Amino acid sequence: MKEEIRRIARENFADLVGFAPADRFAPDDPVFRIFPGTKTVIALAFRVLRGCYRGTEEGTTYYQYTTMGVENMEETILPMALWKVSVWLESQGYVAVPQRRHQQIMAEPDSTNPEVAYDAIYRGRTAENQMDFLSAAVACGIGEKGLSGSLLTPEFGPMVRWAFVLTDAVIEPDDLREPTLCDACGKCVSACPGHAIAPDGTRDPWQCAVYYNGANGTKNPFMPPDAFADCPDRLEIIAGEADLTPERAREILDRIYFYPPAQHAYPCSICGKACDVACYCHLEEKGVLTRKFHRPFREREPWAFSVDDFKIPQTK
Numbered sequence: 166m167k168e169e170i171r172r173i174a175r176e177n178f179a180d181l182v183g184f185a186p187a188d189r190f191a192p193d194d195p196v197f198r199i200f201p202g203t204k205t206v207i208a209l210a211f212r213v214l215r216g217c218y219r220g221t222e223e224g225t226t227y228y229q230y231t232t233m234g235v236e237n238m239e240e241t242i243l244p245m246a247l248w249k250v251s252v253w254l255e256s257q258g259y260v261a262v263p264q265r266r267h268q269q270i271m272a273e274p275d276s277t278n279p280e281v282a283y284d285a286i287y288r289g290r291t292a293e294n295q296m297d298f299l300s301a302a303v304a305c306g307i308g309e310k311g312l313s314g315s316l317l318t319p320e321f322g323p324m325v326r327w328a329f330v331l332t333d334a335v336i337e338p339d340d341l342r343e344p345t346l347c348d349a350c351g352k353c354v355s356a357c358p359g360h361a362i363a364p365d366g367t368r369d370p371w372q373c374a375v376y377y378n379g380a381n382g383t384k385n386p387f388m389p390p391d392a393f394a395d396c397p398d399r400l401e402i403i404a405g406e407a408d409l410t411p412e413r414a415r416e417i418l419d420r421i422y423f424y425p426p427a428q429h430a431y432p433c434s435i436c437g438k439a440c441d442v443a444c445y446c447h448l449e450e451k452g453v454l455t456r457k458f459h460r461p462f463r464e465r466e467p468w469a470f471s472v473d474d475f476k477i478p479q480t481k
Contacts, residue, residue, distance in 0.1 A: 166257070166284050167268040167336050173253050174209050177246035178399050181210035181318060181325070183305030184340045189381060190304065200262045208305035209246055210318065210327040211238060215462060218324070221437025224386050224468050227424055231433045235326075239268065240429055243328045250330050259334040264296055266328070269430060275411055279374040283418055285430035302327050306339035308418040309346055312366040313440050317346040320456045322448045323441040338458055356443030358384045358436050359405045371414035378421045379435025381405040383469045387423040387435075404472045 167184065174182045190196050215257045217234035220226035228402070243265050251261035268281045272293055277283045299316055302308055307327065308318040315323035319348050354362045359376025361369045379385040382392060382403035393399035402406040402417065409417065426432045446463045448454050 166334065169253065170207065170250055170336070173249050174246055174460040177207040177274060177420050178201045178211060178242055178408075180212045180320065181244050181307045182329075183210075183302075183307040183339045183478070184336050184415060185301070185305040186335075186461070189338075190301075195294050195296050196301070196331060196348065198331075199264065199296070200260065200331045202260060203331045204333050205334065205336040205338070206301060207250065207330040207336070208302050208306060208307050208327055209243070209250070209329070210302070210307045210316075210325045211242060211246070211310075213238065213324045213326060214319045215324065218243055218437055218442055218462075221434070221439075222442065222463070222467075227387075227435055227437070227471060228427060228433050230429050230437055235434075236427050236429055236431045238326045239266065243326065245331060246384065247328055254330070254332050254334060257334070260334050262331040264329040264331060266298060267295065270295060273355075276370045277374050277411075277414075279370060279377040280432075280434075281430045282432055283415060288431070297338070298327065298329075301329060305329075306341050309344040311347040311353065311444060312349050312351070313362050314368055314443070315353070315441055315444065317448070319346065319454065322346070322445040322454055324445055337460050343416045344371070346448060350447055352443040352447045354441040356439040357405075358439055369409075371411045374412050375409060375417050375421075376405060377434050377436050377438075378418060378432050379423055380386060380417055380421060381436070383472060383477050384439075385423060386470075388475075389423070392423075393417075393420065394477065400472060400475065403475050 170307035171182045187204050190316055213234040217230045220229050228337055247263035251263045269285055269286050271288055274288055277286060299310060302316050303310055308316045311317040317323055318325050327395055354364055358381035359372050361372035382388040398407055424433050449462055
């Protein structure tokens with residue numbers, strides 16, 4: 166059964182498949198509220214192509230990461246693989262409950278998901294039954310938690326997305342992975358164009374959302390030189406040095422129309438997931454990733470504009 170599930174998942178573009186027994190989850194875990202009969206949690210992880218990040222790395226095209234690395238993955242690739250695995254399990258007489266993220270549901274009352282429009286997020290009781298995707302992925306043995314909260318896999322580093330199937334089939338579990346990848350180097354922290362990640366890895370979701378959307382002009386080739394002209398702290402915003410409250414973050418997000426959004430409430434990532442890219446480059450340079458390429462991802466120093474480019478001349 167285990168090998169057949171792996172085969173079906175891989176035929177439908179899953180790169181990693183992991184299995185966790187129910188006893189790796191606390192009795193009050195959402196897994197058991199979703200499906201009290203859960204005996205095994207199956208994780209399917211999918212690479213995000215390195216090429217999806219190239220446009221932001223080079224400062225050329227910015228929609229590829231979001232349309233192909235987020236939207237297409239979440240709305241097409243992951244659901245189809247979950248469907249195929251679940252159909253096979255149910256054909257064998259077992260219950261299969263597919264679980265993908267609902268990007269617009271959050272448990273926290275005043276938080277946000279940087280990958281979707283903040284005003285498209287639902288905050289309410291429904292969110293209490295959302296799985297903890299990161300913890301479940303670790304429990305299934307497909308990776309480890311990195312400093313910034315990304316899932317790190319030996320094959321693809323943080324360049325993955327993942328989903329689950331809950332089933333009442335008892336399947337031999339995989340071993341947990343010994344954490345060996347994250348060395349707390351802080352590259353993810355320093356790479357963020359909005360300083361949204363604290364040295365201990367704590368991420369400010371509102372700060373992250375503002376700079377994911379491109380508020381840092383030194384890394385946004387589409388920002389006009391007079392952006393935020395009526396804001397007294399405009400240069401701090403543009404330099405990524407503004408310390409933003411959730412209310413202020415909403416105000417800025419409402420004004421960022423420098424690049425068209427994708428569909429399904431997904432704004433295009435102007436930062437290009439700089440934290441994950443920096444992490445990936447570090448892991449690649451260390452030689453710890455098992456998936457090798459002919460050329461390194463980063464071949465030159467990252468580009469940036471100067472904050473001086475956004476200084477508005479004072480009229481006499």
